[in-house]
Amino acid sequence: MNHVLTSNDTQKVELIRAQMPAVTRAVYLNTGTNGPLTQRALEAIVEFARQEVELGRIGATRFEHILNILNDSRTLIAELLACSVDEVALTHNTTEGMNIALLGLDWSAGDELITANSEHEGGLNPAALLKARYGVNVIYTDIGLCNCDPVFSLRVALSKRTKAVVLSHVSWSTGAVLPLRELCEMAHRVGALVICDAAQSAGMVPSRVYELGVDAYALSGQKWLCGPDGIGGLFLRRDVMPKFQNTFAGYFAIKHRVTRADAEIQFADNAMRYQYAFHYFPSLLGFNEGLKWLRDEIGWDWIYQRTRELGQFAYEELAKIERLKLYMPREEIAGLVHFTVDGIAPADVTAKLYEQNIIIRHVPEPELNRIATGFFNTEEDIARLVHALQALQ
Numbered sequence: 001m002n003h004v005l006t007s008n009d010t011q012k013v014e015l016i017r018a019q020m021p022a023v024t025r026a027v028y029l030n031t032g033t034n035g036p037l038t039q040r041a042l043e044a045i046v047e048f049a050r051q052e053v054e055l056g057r058i059g060a061t062r063f064e065h066i067l068n069i070l071n072d073s074r075t076l077i078a079e080l081l082a083c084s085v086d087e088v089a090l091t092h093n094t095t096e097g098m099n100i101a102l103l104g105l106d107w108s109a110g111d112e113l114i115t116a117n118s119e120h121e122g123g124l125n126p127a128a129l130l131k132a133r134y135g136v137n138v139i140y141t142d143i144g145l146c147n148c149d150p151v152f153s154l155r156v157a158l159s160k161r162t163k164a165v166v167l168s169h170v171s172w173s174t175g176a177v178l179p180l181r182e183l184c185e186m187a188h189r190v191g192a193l194v195i196c197d198a199a200q201s202a203g204m205v206p207s208r209v210y211e212l213g214v215d216a217y218a219l220s221g222q223k224w225l226c227g228p229d230g231i232g233g234l235f236l237r238r239d240v241m242p243k244f245q246n247t248f249a250g251y252f253a254i255k256h257r258v259t260r261a262d263a264e265i266q267f268a269d270n271a272m273r274y275q276y277a278f279h280y281f282p283s284l285l286g287f288n289e290g291l292k293w294l295r296d297e298i299g300w301d302w303i304y305q306r307t308r309e310l311g312q313f314a315y316e317e318l319a320k321i322e323r324l325k326l327y328m329p330r331e332e333i334a335g336l337v338h339f340t341v342d343g344i345a346p347a348d349v350t351a352k353l354y355e356q357n358i359i360i361r362h363v364p365e366p367e368l369n370r371i372a373t374g375f376f377n378t379e380e381d382i383a384r385l386v387h388a389l390q391a392l393q
Contacts, residue, residue, distance in 0.1 A: 009306075016298065016376045020226070023374075027358040027381045032172065032200055032336055032372035035226035037286075040293045045228065045286035052282070069284050074272075076291045077233040080225075080300070081217065082208035086270035087241070089234045090279065094199040095122035097218025097234035098166075100274050101195045102126040104244035105164060109135030114157045114192075115166040117365065118144035118173045122218075123166045123197045137161070143178070144171035145366070146327055150178050154186055162192040169201035169212070173363045175328050175336030175370070177205060184213030193240060199223055202233075203294075204307055204335045215240050224307075224335075224374070227290050228283040236271050250276035303375045307335040310373035314382045321389055327368055338368040344392060356388050 017023050020036040028036055056062070070090065078085040091097045102113075102123075107130055115127050117140050130136040139157050142148040144167070154165065165187045170177050184194045193215040201207050202217075203224030209217050217235040221227035236244055246253055252272040254265055267273045294303065314337050315330045327338040341349050346362035346369045353360055360371045371385065 012298075012302075013376065013378060017378075019293070020376050023376050025357075027384050029371040029373065029377065029381065029385065030359045030361050031204075031224055031226075031374040032370060033361055034222050034229075035203075035224055035374065036376065037228065038226060038290050038293055041227065041286035041290035044289040045282045048282040048285045066281055069281060069288065072288045073231070073284055074233070076288060076295070077219075077235075079295070080202065080207060080291070081233075081235050082210060083235055084238065087235055087238050089236070089271035089274040090284075091218070091232040091234050091275075092230050092277070092279070093122075093222075093232045094120075094197055094218045094220040095125075097216070097232055098122045098195065098197060099126050100234055100247065101216040101218065101236065101244055102130060102164070102166065103247045104274075105193070106243075106245065107134040107136050107163065110137060110161060111163045112137045112139060112159060112161040113164050113166060114139045114141060114154065114162055116141045116143040116145075116168075116171075118142070118171050118176075119166065119168060120172050120197055120199065122199065123168070123195075127166060136163075143167060144174050144176045146174065146329075150176075151182055151186070154183055158186060158190050158192065160190060162187070162190055165192050165194045166197070167194070168197040168199070169207065169214075169217075170205060170334065170336065172197075172200050172336075173338075173365060173368070175333040175338050177201075177332060177334050180212040180214060184215075188213070193243065200336060203303070206300075206304055209235050209237070216244070221287050225287075225291065226294070227287040230283060231279060231287045234271065234274065236274070241271065244274070246273060248276035249273075251278075298375070306375040307373055310375075310377055310379075310382070311335045311337055313379065314371060314373050314385070317382055317386045318389070321386065324389060327366070335373045336370060337373070338363070338370050340368055341389060341392060349389075349392065352392055353385070353388055358385055358388055360385075 019039045022036040074085050074088045078088045127138045131138045141153045143150040143153050187194050195216040196214045198217045198219040202219035215237045219233050221231035222229045252275050323342040325340050349369050350362045362369050
């Protein structure tokens with residue numbers, strides 16, 4: 001595999017890194033937790049906040065501007081996911097989206113929910129809540145773990161009582177990219193919905209939801225989309241949206257203002273019905289500007305390809321370290337690479353690398369170290385990582 005950048009690509013990466021100062025001050029290999037903010041996003045945040053101070057935060061034109069920002073955010077997410085804007089709700093993070101979807105279904109005692117031990121708490125904790133509150137039978141598989149065939153594992157777990165399958169597109173704890181389309185088709189054959197944690201996939205791998213076949217797809221803005229904290233999105237497929245009832249009802253939830261004379265609530269016929277709280281609008285504008293920069297000046301296809309190629313390159317280079325063990329097979333990952341170093345606990349590896357200005361992280365179950373190869377990283381970043389790991393005591 002050829003990992004050598006062309007002169008055009010080299011220049012492009014240099015321009016990208018100039019927009020992301022944090023990646024020039026450290027070897028930044030933790031986009032899976034928080035991606036670096038862009039200069040363009042920062043400028044938008046600061047300018048909007050300044051206007052709020054000087055001009056006030058409300059007024060006729062101001063409120064219209066706010067609504068336009070909200071619409072832009074949903075439109076940009078819809079473009080990323082290749083879906084209708086009416087199928088997108090703004091959230092504050094992936095966990096919020098997972099809760100909206102999971103708690104919105106009509107659960108009864110004995111219903112089954114299938115998930116995996118490798119899932120994030122954003123999916124596991126709502127599942128546990130459903131078990132405690134409604135008596136839902138939560139089935140934990142090994143999907144996402146090394147040496148587990150996800151298709152076989154789901155096939156064995158599915159039954160006529162399965163109401164939902166909760167899995168990640170890309171596992172935060174192992175880096176596995178799941179064959180979602182095949183898994184969704186299997187789940188749909190027994191009438192189950194697929195609710196997907198997209199925290200590690202949106203912005204890292206192609207996330208065209210109709211090609212994937214998912215029913216719900218919850219994402220965060222602060223990871224691979226390199227946006228501010230507190231912004232996320234939730235896709236709910238139009239034809240199954242009526243199955244997801246509102247847990248909260250905010251400003252956009254209902255078609256007409258409710259009065260005491262109303263016989264029943266008429267919910268809005270788009271995903272905005274699930275938005276129950278506003279966002280910090282300077283950050284939302286920064287999120288929009290960052291996404292436009294990624295789309296217009298870099299290009300999503302280039303981002304996906306670059307992220308995966310760097311992940312593969314890092315995998316090959318790490319495999320040369322005798323005392324290092326890689327967790328997943330190379331062909332099953334994209335931009336997240338998990339490993340262990342013989343004789344050193346993952347938390348200690350993270351700490352020792354941080355002392356050398358190399359930012360990675362460790363995950364708890366299974367206990368592994370994790371690097372995230374962002375589109376802004378370089379082969380030199382990987383070389384510094386490998387040299388530091390080889391020298392660890």
